[in-house]
Each structure stands twice: as structure tokens, then as C-alpha cells.
């Protein structure tokens with residue numbers, strides 16, 4: 001990996017972060033008159049902990065990662081945006097990513113005026129390591145990967161990800177939003193072996209907390225420190241922090257949901273395969289299924305008429321004719337299959 005000083009934008013390297021009242025005094029006290037808060041309407045009258053100490057402690061234990069290697073954001077969309085802002089000089093630097101993949105990498109890059117070089121996956125939706133490395137130039141700061149990938153649903157081969165981590169001297173971002181549904185292992189336990197690795201995870205999927213907006217980035221403490229100095233001081237509101245602290249005790253509940261959703265995925269896959277207008281059902285390592293049909297728009301509109309909304313991904317690279325079905329509750333999945341059985 002290149003020295004971090006060469007990877008970071010110069011202005012970020014020299015940035016003096018905002019110092020809040022709670023930065024200057026963070027201990028216990030009887031009277032807090034330092035942050036121009038309203039003394040009434042507790043506990044919402046107080047600014048939340050800008051360092052999210054309690055929540056980070058809990059998450060670091062849950063994930064088996066050093067607390068200094070944890071960044072928490074307003075969804076994982078926040079660290080995605082911050083990564084562009086700290087590493088990429090607008091109009092100068094670029095990133096390499098895959099195609100197809102999650103749309104926010106491109107949007108965050110566009111907002112920050114950073115070029116994205118997209119490299120097509122192979123026909124079986126795996127990484128083309130040679131082409132990805134060949135796309136790298138002197139101004140490439142990051143490679144964005146997503147495993148299991150959205151919208152294809154599959155995990156990438158571990159050795160291909162390793163080759164990119166070892167063969168690229170910039171930052172490799174590995175988005176593991178769907179890893180709790182996958183049979184393969186997360187790269188998280190190997191964080192210490194790769195100083196250039198940033199793993200993204202979220203509480204929006206397996207944990208069922210999309211509405212709370214709580215995403216995570218895990219990386220070497222040097223990278224986490226930089227993300228933390230650029231974020232809004234109070235990026236996680238008090239309700240999110242309090243509710244997440246409570247819900248994270250529900251580890252067993254999360255595991256039950258995952259087991260149930262994996263069973264439902266299996267059922268949904270076999271029901272979709274029986275439908276004569278579904279040409280192919282792609283294997284999934286996540287909580288959604290990609291399936292190909294000859295008439296995606298018609299099927300999509302047919303389901304809308306039945307008040308069932310799926311995602312039409314037919315205009316996405318390598319996904320011609322494809323629809324993406326999120327695995328719902330048993331009742332929702334049954335409604336979907338019953339509706340589809342009435343098509344044509």
C-alpha cells in the first residue's frame with residue numbers, strides 16, 4: 001500500500017476538525033452549560049455522543065474488531081460518500097469498480113466529480129482480476145467491490161478479492177451489506193492482514209433496522225481516524241444510538257430471521273424456477289433473487305397491478321431481462337408466487 005499521506009487529499013491531511021463542546025469536556029458533570037442546549041425535554045435536548053462510544057464498544061465486541069477500527073455512519077451510504085471525499089481529488093483522481101453493482105458508488109463519485117472506471121464482471125458474475133488491475137492508473141485511489149454483489153446476489157471468490165488486495169497499492173473497499181445471508185466468510189477477521197482494506201457492513205438488512213440508518217466501516221485505525229474527522233460531528237442521532245444499543249442485544253432474533261429468510265429464499269427459488277416465463281434463476285448468497293425473463297417490463301407491470309413491487313434491473317449491464325426479488329415474509333412470498341402463477 002502507498003503511504004496514507006500519498007493517498008489522502010492534501011486538504012484532508014491538514015484539516016483541523018470541528019471541535020464541539022463535548023470534545024472539550026466529555027466527562028460527568030452536574031450542570032452542562034457548554035453547548036447552548038435547552039435544559040428541558042430530556043433526553044432529546046442533549047446533543048448525541050459524537051464519538052458514539054457505547055455503541056462502538058458494543059459493535060466492536062459483536063464483530064470481534066478493535067474499537068479503533070470501527071466507524072459508524074448514517075447508513076453505509078455515509079462512509080461510501082466520505083471515502084470519496086477523503087481520498088479522491090475532484091476532477092483529478094478516479095476509482096475502479098465493477099459492473100453491475102450497487103448504484104451508490106457511481107452516484108457518490110458523480111457528486112464528488114470523481115471518474116469511475118467500471119469493469120464488467122465475467123459471464124458468471126465473478127471478478128475479472130486482470131482487467132480490474134489493468135484499469136488502475138496513477139490517479140486510481142480506490143477499488144470498489146461488493147460481495148455478495150447487488151444486484152447479482154453472489155459472493156466473489158475469496159482468492160480473487162485477495163489478489164486485488166495484494167495487487168493494488170490503494171484502498172480496496174469491500175461492501176459486505178449482505179454478508180449475514182452468505183455461506184462464505186466475511187473479510188472482517190482478516191482486517192489486520194490488509195492495511196488497505198475497508199469493509200462496509202450495515203444494520204439495514206439482516207438486522208432489520210433500515211429505518212434507523214446505521215452503517216459501519218471497518219479498517220485500519222489510521223483510515224478510521226480520517227473518516228471520523230471529516231464526518232458531521234453528530235452524524236448519528238440520539239434515537240438511533242439508543243435504539244441500536246437496545247436492539248443489538250437481539251442477536252438470537254437476527255439469527256432466527258436470517259435462518260427463516262434463507263428457507264424462504266430456497267422456496268422462492270424453486271417456485272420461480274417452475275414458472276415457464278422465468279428463463280433463469282441465478283444462485284443467491286443474499287436476501288434477494290435475480291431472475292431472467294423475456295418480458296421483464298410486462299412482468300413488473302403485472303405485479304404492480306397486484307400491488308407487489310419488485311425491482312426491474314433489465315437495463316443494468318449483464319442483467320438483460322432480469323428482475324430482482326427481495327425475499328419477504330412467508331405471507332409476502334406466497335402473495336408474490338400466487339400472483340406470478342396468474343401471469344399469462
Ligand code: PMP
Pocket residue numbers: 074075076077078102146149150175177178201202203204210214215
Ligand atoms: N451496500 C449495498 C450493496 C446495498 O445494496 C445497500 C442498500 N441497498 C447499501 C449498501 C446501503 O445500505 P445502508 O442502508 O446501510 O445505507
